[in-house]
Amino acid sequence: MLLDYDRMGWLKVALLGFTALVAAFLLLPVVFIVLLSFGSSRWLAFPPPGWTLKWYQELFADPSWLEAALTSARIATMTALLAVLIGILASFALVRGRFRGREILRGLLLTPMVLPVVVFAIAIYAFFLRLGLGGTTIGFVIAHTVLALPFAIIPIATALEGFDKSIEDAAIVCGASPLEAKLRITLPSIRIGIFSAAIFSFLASWDEVVVAIFMASPTLQTLPVKIWGSLRADLSPVIAAASSLLVGLTLALMIVTALLRRRFQT
């Protein structure tokens, strides 16, 4: 009876109440930051004495914020493209391949997700210092693609495992070349997985702080580095304004994902 939603009586009321509290806890910082960004108090008093847009004006008046955002967007887009491309190739081999050590290779490719980022960050920092790639866009993209690859492989491989290979074989029997069958039949069928992979790898780069802190140079800094620097200096409401825009972006991304999923599934 403990798994019958309609038959749990007071227990359900208690658990639902707790769930609502946790949901509120999860929502609290997100809502709070958005409200704060419109508050007029420089010292972040809450509830704010009045409402204002001046933090947004300050944000847009400072070109370094916009520049950091564009840098982040550029690096995250390239990372997502690269991670998805490499992820598709690797997923086919991991799911369809019959060779020894497949599980070990799968484990190896997923390791960057498990290893503490700080270890990777100092390792790649030292490595790039020697190669002269520190503080370059290409360096950022390479380091972020390493971190994003597991997030690309997992959804693509999962989708591919759920795809019935005999459909691809049927296309080959119909006269398509194996490559053509993959491009025209298999990839469109696993597009939800590919799409999730793109979102996850984009976010993995867009939100990445630790590697970025080490790799950033005065001329190349991503948005998280810019926020990190401001946070260490003071808790200015301008950060709240920037953060609110990021929340808005997240919401937009969630809505797009939900809409696309609905369309893909019908």
Added chain:
Amino acid sequence: MTQPFLSIRKLRKAFGAFTAVHDVTLDIPRGEFLTFLGPSGSGKSTTLYAIAGFQDPSSGDVLLEGKSLLAVPPHKRNIGMVFQRYTLFPHLSVAENVAFPLRVRRRPEAEVKRKVADMLGLVRLESFAERLPGALSGGQQQRVALARALAYDPPILLMDEPLSALDKKLREEIQAEIRRIHRETGVTILYVTHDQEEALHLSDRIALFRDGRIEQTGTGEDLYLRPATDFVAGFIGNSNFLAAEHLETVGGAATIRLGDGSLVSGISANGSFERGQKTRLMIRPEAFRLERGPTSAELAVEIVDVAFYGERRRIVARTAAGQEIDIRPTSAAMASQDAAPRHRQVFFDPGAAFLFPA
């Protein structure tokens, strides 16, 4: 009047605008094997779940020895149940599954041990005591579930289509097992199934459900030989329905005119009919004979197909009115060429045919 053991009183269950069970009333004596039979969605499982306590009825009552069960939570009802799916606890061994109801009742260890051994003996799975459920076949799992449900000597055992996930051969094997266990333990069993053969084979009594109501309650023979409605006749066994016009009924024996114009009298009438009323005449396929008997009525047919089914043959024939009927004489009663000529008479006993409203 003595008090019934288990009594269902005007039980009603509505889900929103849909009423799954309409005022079902039924008394069940101690030790009876009663089957709820019916198509899916007929309310038989809902009724069983109300007795188990998984669903609160909208109105009505369930009484065990005169006391209402409705306010008692399921874990205090002391009812045994075997489910359609295997519901063994996957992390516990077979012996621990059977012991579970005794452990939650905090029975002494010696009693638990003895009872588990008894129950595993009853379902003949002594040698599987230490296995995990996942290592057992479907049939074995259901036998463990049966042992678990009986371990605490519940006065009532509910069984919700327990054999539907098993193949035919296993099903028959466990049916025999269930009959033996019912005989040996004397437990009152309420059994739900949509399989009429299973119901006929197992039960003392059958309650046939249709659209949330009990259509007829009686022994298997009652339902087969004396169906109260055309639904019962159609659900139990195979039936042919012929269009007929009612002429008159005298003392329960009706006279009718069939589609080809022939008159038949001595039909068992269910209910009263007007003169000239459109009716349906039900005749079981095996009630047809190829030879004339002392009280036979006759029917002119054209033979369409003859097939061999082992102990019986199946003949598809067409009446003069153009209706196809199903005839199943024993194979011994005819050689295959007996069906020839294509146009011939077949015979039936009017007392074994029933008249229903159209």
Added chain:
Amino acid sequence: MLVPLRNQGVAMSVETQRSIATMRMPGGLGGLLPALILIGLFFVVPVLALLLRSVTDPAPGLQNYAALLGDGTYARVFFNTFLVAAVVTIVTILVAFPVAWMLAIMPPALASIVFGIIILSMWTNLLTRTYAWMVLLQRTGVINRALMATGVIDQPLPLINNLTGVTIGMVYIMLPFMILPLVGTLRAIDPMTLRAAALCGASPFQAFRRILLPLSLPGVAAGGLMVFVMSLGYFVTPALLGGTANMMLAEMIAQMIQSLLNWGLGSAAAFILLVVTMALYALQLRLVGARRATGGV
């Protein structure tokens, strides 16, 4: 008999085609090449080079490890790290379990709202969330003011720059990673099993302790281990919400490299973190693998 035969014909020709398709790419290994080059060159090599540095910088030998393991200050950091990770894991499990339980059985419309909130929280920029907690938890922050206004306390509680702040911030971040897999585990349990337990006479508490909890334990263990491993190496949240008095390992490593430029000591500490993490990861793989082997139970 005609139909099955015809099917067999198709199956055979598909088999033939398949062998042709696989012949072009022996073993299907080729697709892995770009990924292996990337990971090999830019992950394995740099990490190995770092480890090498821990025994060569400033001079060959194990003196960096001796320094790390022999010093009380560093021991305190190690202890702190394990303590925070353990506390965060336990609190996360306790908070996540009831939520996952409800999410597993709730009507889909209601569940999708809660899932929406979880995803929103998870996808929101990490620094944004941490920044919000910094503002919420500070001495003059909303939480202290609310508690003082309602008369629960009359002095502001120290909620930030200490373990309390780190725990709140980390639990916040880890919750989705515990809730989402647990929902899967709980949904895989047949509700009928618990009905059967009830009819067998088990009270709700007995059914929880003897059936629901043991059946969900593999999911709890796997999720808990993942949260523990992630917490061990976490950098951002402890650095912003924690105090200097109770630094965690990741922060110490970053400081050794960035501020102190002590590469030898930093890489040695990183290697210790790597070994612990990988050992726990291997344990988790075994746990999850064992779960798959027993048919998802």
